[in-house]
Amino acid sequence: xxxxxxxxxxxxxxxxxxxxxxxxxxxxxxxxxxxxxxxxxxxxxxxxxxxxxxxxxxxxxxxxxxxxxxxxxxxxxxxxxxxxxxxxxxxxxxxxxxxxxxxxxxxxxxxxxxxxxxxxxxxxxxxxxxxxxxxxxxxxxxxxxxxxxxxxxxxxxxxxxxxxxxxxxxxxxxxxxxxxxxxxxxxxxxxxxxxxxxxxxxxxxxxxxxxxxxxxxxxxxxxxxxxxxxxxxxxxxxxxxxxxxxxxxxxxxxxxxxxxxxxxxxxxxxxxxxxxxxxxxxxxxxxxxxxxxxxxxxxxxxxxxxxxxxxxxxxxxxxxxxxxxxxxxxxxxxxxxxxxxxxxxxxxxxxxxxxxxxxxxxxxxxxxxxxxxxxxxxxxxxxxxxxxxxxxxxxxxxxxxxxxxxxxxxxxxxxxxxxxxxxxxxxxxxxxxxxxxxxxxxxxxxxxxxxxxxxxxxxxxxxxxxxxxxxxxxxxxxxxxxxxxxxxxxxxxxxxxxxxxxxxxxxxxxxxxxxxxxxxxxxxxxxxxxxxxxxxxxxxxxxxxxxxxxxxxxxxxxxxxxxxxxxxxxxxxxxxxxxxxxxxxxxxx
Amino acid sequence: xxxxxxxxxxxxxxxxxxxxxxxxxxxxxxxxxxxxxxxxxxxxxxxxxxxxxxxxxxxxxxxxxxxxxxxxxxxxxxxxxxxxxxxxxxxxxxxxxxxxxxxxxxxxxxxxxxxxxxxxxxxx
Numbered sequence: 001x002x003x004x005x006x007x008x009x010x011x012x013x014x015x016x017x018x019x020x021x022x023x024x025x026x027x028x029x030x031x032x033x034x035x036x037x038x039x040x041x042x043x044x045x046x047x048x049x050x051x052x053x054x055x056x057x058x059x060x061x062x063x064x065x066x067x068x069x070x071x072x073x074x075x076x077x078x079x080x081x082x083x084x085x086x087x088x089x090x091x092x093x094x095x096x097x098x099x100x101x102x103x104x105x106x107x108x109x110x111x112x113x114x115x116x117x118x119x120x121x122x123x124x125x126x127x128x129x130x131x132x133x134x135x136x137x138x139x140x141x142x143x144x145x146x147x148x149x150x151x152x153x154x155x156x157x158x159x160x161x162x163x164x165x166x167x168x169x170x171x172x173x174x175x176x177x178x179x180x181x182x183x184x185x186x187x188x189x190x191x192x193x194x195x196x197x198x199x200x201x202x203x204x205x206x207x208x209x210x211x212x213x214x215x216x217x218x219x220x221x222x223x224x225x226x227x228x229x230x231x232x233x234x235x236x237x238x239x240x241x242x243x244x245x246x247x248x249x250x251x252x253x254x255x256x257x258x259x260x261x262x263x264x265x266x267x268x269x270x271x272x273x274x275x276x277x278x279x280x281x282x283x284x285x286x287x288x289x290x291x292x293x294x295x296x297x298x299x300x301x302x303x304x305x306x307x308x309x310x311x312x313x314x315x316x317x318x319x320x321x322x323x324x325x326x327x328x329x330x331x332x333x334x335x336x337x338x339x340x341x342x343x344x345x346x347x348x349x350x351x352x353x354x355x356x357x358x359x360x361x362x363x364x365x366x367x368x369x370x371x372x373x374x375x376x377x378x379x380x381x382x383x384x385x386x387x388x389x390x391x392x393x394x395x396x397x398x399x400x401x402x403x404x405x406x407x408x409x410x411x412x413x414x415x416x417x418x419x420x421x422x423x424x425x426x427x428x429x430x431x432x433x434x435x436x437x438x439x440x441x442x443x444x445x446x447x448x449x450x451x452x453x454x455x456x457x458x459x460x461x462x463x464x465x466x467x468x469x470x471x472x473x474x475x476x477x478x479x480x481x482x483x484x485x486x487x488x489x490x491x492x493x494x495x496x497x498x499x500x501x502x503x504x505x506x507x508x509x510x511x512x513x514x515x516x517x518x519x520x521x522x523x524x525x526x527x528x529x530x531x532x533x534x535x536x537x538x539x540x541x542x543x544x545x546x547x548x549x550x551x552x553x554x555x556x557x558x559x560x561x562x563x564x565x566x567x568x569x570x571x572x573x574x575x576x577x578x579x580x581x582x583x584x585x586x587x588x589x
Numbered sequence: 590x591x592x593x594x595x596x597x598x599x600x601x602x603x604x605x606x607x608x609x610x611x612x613x614x615x616x617x618x619x620x621x622x623x624x625x626x627x628x629x630x631x632x633x634x635x636x637x638x639x640x641x642x643x644x645x646x647x648x649x650x651x652x653x654x655x656x657x658x659x660x661x662x663x664x665x666x667x668x669x670x671x672x673x674x675x676x677x678x679x680x681x682x683x684x685x686x687x688x689x690x691x692x693x694x695x696x697x698x699x700x701x702x703x704x705x706x707x708x709x710x711x712x713x
Binding site for chain 2: 343380381382383384400401403405407409411414415418423424425426427428430431432433434435438439
């Protein structure tokens with residue numbers, strides 16, 4: 001509908017609306033807009049990506065008025081910028097659609113303003129930021145070589161290519177399975193990587209000089225097509241991954257939890273993704289028909305045209321051993337293995353370690369924690385109180401009126417207790433050899449976090465509950481994942497010394513668990529914590545390793561409480577945080 | 590290991606064992622120590638004890654002396670009785686020997702006063 005047919009009253013209404021929207025667009029995008037000073041950039045001020053507006057709809061209604069250079073739909077915004085090659089086209093479009101074209105949300109009319117410029121969009125534009133581990137070699141191949149590669153895969157003829165939702169692909173060497181996001185490593189394709197791709201000696205003077213790929217995926221993107229953000233499966237391929245861009249440029253988006261960097265991939269350039277970029281950043285191509293590049297001289301937008309990419313990878317023949325565990329499927333698998341492997345892991349990384357470090361451990365564990373002492377002192381004369389996992393016995397015999405007996409799985413630690421004249425026996429906290437309903441109290445300080453899966457941690461708590469008499473109370477301490485609470489660092493963190501270099505593991509690990517750097521925040525829940533052994537002089541002569549790795553599961557805020565609450569006949573009567581530990585007092589009823 | 594500890598221990602944690610109590614004692618080395626006598630502690634402890642098991646344990650070690658076979662009435666006020674119980678449950682200690690599961694015969698060694706109640710993987 002043409003605006004000239006509108007009544008004065010209607011026009012006034014539109015103008016009022018536009019004045020309001022002017023402010024909103026300025027606030028949302030930082031772009032100054034005008035109602036009646038024409039430019040070549042139109043803004044649909046009340047509809048955008050979040051209202052379901054698409055590039056296709058915009059093209060359908062706006063391309064008839066002239067050449068559109070850019071359509072900019074900004075994620076999370078309710079406006080859309082349309083840049084024509086000339087002002088007249090913009091004026092014609094505005095005259096025909098302002099306040100009358102019903103493509104806004106719920107088929108409401110759109111309102112159009114003139115913009116002085118395109119928004120300087122941080123999220124969507126190429127900027128100075130770099131992606132760690134991403135290296136781009138421009139003009140890696142010549143125009144002739146590019147043509148040869150393009151001739152290798154004829155996507156137009158449609159033979160032996162797979163049609164993905166948003167692109168076409170062809171594989172060499174190994175088929176990439178998009179269901180498993182992996183390759184079948186035992187089923188190589190008859191067609192290996194074509195000879196024409198043997199240009200790897202060009203990387204001889206770089207960090208990637210020994211790269212010989214054995215898998216190639218060729219992707220063919222038409223304008224408007226793309227590939228969702230993804231990390232190449234860690235266990236599928238080695239580091240690095242290389243992508244050669246052919247025919248036309250495209251903008252690739254790289255994202256991690258905090259950042260979004262858009263990178264222009266020019267034709268004939270080789271993008272090398274390694275390290276953090278390969279393992280911890282997603283990459284993808286937004287399906288759209290225009291890209292915008294933010295350069296030093298200003299924003300440049302371009303229409304996309306057919307782009308072909310050759311992505312070269314080397315199939316990984318063993319589990320991934322990267323440092324970037326968050327996105328690592330091999331790491332996740334090893335965590336799953338913990339469930340079945342828990343007894344072995346505890347034996348290797350808890351029991352054996354305590355036997356070796358018992359003496360040194362004892363010399364570092366003197367001071368009882370005040371809240372534990374307070375709990376022990378709350379028992380009346382003649383009570384029986386068991387310490388499950390008593391270690392060097394620092395909590396045994398503090399309350400002279402109670403019968404205190406300790407148990408531990410480490411015979412060397414028990415010898416130390418024995419020399420102190422303490423009453424003890426050897427037992428695993430999962431199988432406490434005490435009768436049901438037998439004791440008035442129990443403590444288990446810094447023990448249950450050494451159990452390698454949830455079921456075992458729960459069983460240990462059930463064992464404690466089992467031996468308690470009705471009315472009996474137990475105190476459980478476990479290490480907290482949160483080593484800082486209410487802006488206060490735990491004493492564990494406070495003792496961090498800057499001059500300390502992280503200790504490399506002294507012993508081969510039975511697992512693929514991350515090794516923690518002592519006195520730092522926990523990054524993982526299940527981890528190995530190094531213990532650096534100080535040997536007494538006489539035993540110093542041995543060539544045994546000095547660093548031992550103890551397994552820990554560090555508990556998040558409510559985890560211990562939730563476990564305790566699941567035990568039959570148990571109530572949690574107090575739950576608190578004490579110097580980097582989650583602590584629970586339970587009572588049997 | 591004190592007989593008070595023995596009074597609480599069971600081998601029920603072994604797979605297939607239903608009660609596992611009391612554990613039989615086979616002692617090769619027993620010692621007697623001196624512990625401060627606290628009549629209130631002993632009086633409060635007596636009702637918590639499995640008396641026949643304590644008596645039997647003391648008897649098997651030849652340490653029962655003239656300890657009555659049953660708990661006497663008004664023991665709280667009988668210092669002589671309390672002292673006997675104090676001695677049996679706290680001062681008699683098994684240094685070396687075995688504890689034996691009454692159902693399976695599994696031996697738990699006591700070395701240097703420490704009973705080893707740890708189980709093997711196939712017992713749990």
